[in-house]
Amino acid sequence: MCDLRKQNKLCDVTINVGGRAFHAHKNVLAVRSCYFLAMFTSGFKESTQNEINIDGKAEIFEKLLDFAYTGELMVTFETACDILEMACYMQFQDVCKSCSSFIEDAFRYEISKISSMDDVVRIHHLAKYLDLPKHVGASAEKYMCHHLQDLKTSEVFFETADEVFLEKHLRQEDFSSEDEEKEVLEMVINWLKHDWENRRQHTSLLLGLIRLGHVPEEKLTELLDEEILELPECKLLLQQTREALQTNCSKRERAKQLPNLFATRSTVTAPIHISTEYSKDTSYSKVFSYNKSWTSHYRFRLPYIPSLIVVDEHLYAAGGLKGTVDSDDFWETETRYQVSE
Structure with a gap:
């Protein structure tokens, strides 16, 4: 069907968006989108027309149209908001879920991909007015709070x-x-x-x-x-x-x-995570700090299972085991590390 669309064969509708014309098949659009299903089957004037005008960005609609035919969607953080907004308006439910999951994963695991605060603000704003999962708006608000x-x-x-x-x-x-x-x-x-x-x-x-x-x-x-x-x-x-x-x-x-x-x-900006990974060769744990992004501090040589506390961006490590995990030899001193970058 995708090849037929690209060759403009058996297409029964032309959709004009942002100055571009897209040829398509009504039945394909109706299967993917409740918006088009209602448009083509509920007695609206569009159900008998072969040309329809829609407001929006042509490049974003093209992505939704490709998804309707292939089930595949390429999303970046820069395009996620535009895709999500149009998908929600046109009721591409699968796309809405995919974009919401993509955005949530970006906030959780791939903060480096977030390049524009405007995109974050738009997501937060859209979450208020569109039927999006609550965690999407909450994640955007949390990010904004940490980057006021x-x-x-x-x-x-x-x-x-x-x-x-x-x-x-x-x-x-x-x-x-x-x-x-x-x-x-x-x-x-x-x-x-x-x-x-x-x-x-x-x-x-x-x-x-x-x-x-x-x-x-x-x-x-x-x-x-x-x-x-x-x-x-x-x-x-x-x-x-x-x-x-x-x-x-x-x-x-x-x-x-x-x-x-x-x-x-x-000023505590570095919640500390001690990796469960433990090197028997060196008998030391790895340390990670968080200050808007995760940083690995390989220079820290902490004993196995130390007691930790963070005060004014310093990590204080006390106790822990020397040697192997089974050792009865304990550290008795306290060490201070600077964790802010």
Whole structure:
């Protein structure tokens, strides 16, 4: 049937999408898509027409058409969102399931394939309005939460995100390091400015959730312009920040007095995984750390089954066995390793 379609033989419908014409067989489309099944069998005018116009991207529809005939679909993270959106609209149920699984696997196992935050934001947005598995939207939201600072240039995020999302994730204590606080501030300001008239009412709340005391003075001056400082609450936040920085108080004292401005967020960014793989030749385990991607630390020479704890991006290893697994010889010392890259 695919060869017949490509040769335009026995085709009984032409579908115009994005300036291109695609010849097809109604029965093939109806088998794969509930959308086309209803179109061709429910008495709509299209059921008697041999030419149909559909909105969308021609290259994406071509992939769905190829799937209808071959059952095969080539998906990348860059095309997954467009394919998923059109497949859901046209009710290609098998494609929707395949794309959802592909996206979930990308978030779980192949983070390196995620090259655009706009794609992640679109997936999160689509998950709200399309009948997608809950874990797809949850995975996209989790990824966005861990990369808030990378959203500062995402036009799709500025268009689709709401204050509820921002407030929820700005309240978390482990989303960024101190160095990233200024990037998050810039993201929030850009989101507000994108639709200032409708979003200005959320300014004081959102800025109050950012540790302004960790943002360099020049960045505060650049981002907190006259329009923002016209709001009394925002002006007060900046005034409190500057006054506290001019005192002789220590960082700890400032954090205690004004925790909303100076308290340090959690900086533990490396959940540690000790591989079950154990080398009898070297009597050491392998160590992996996670900081937005998995990294193998071959330089760590840990004994078998040590006790581990992570504090301020350092791994502390204590105890464990020397020699072989059956050895009664124990390590008695503690070793500290730097795990952040």
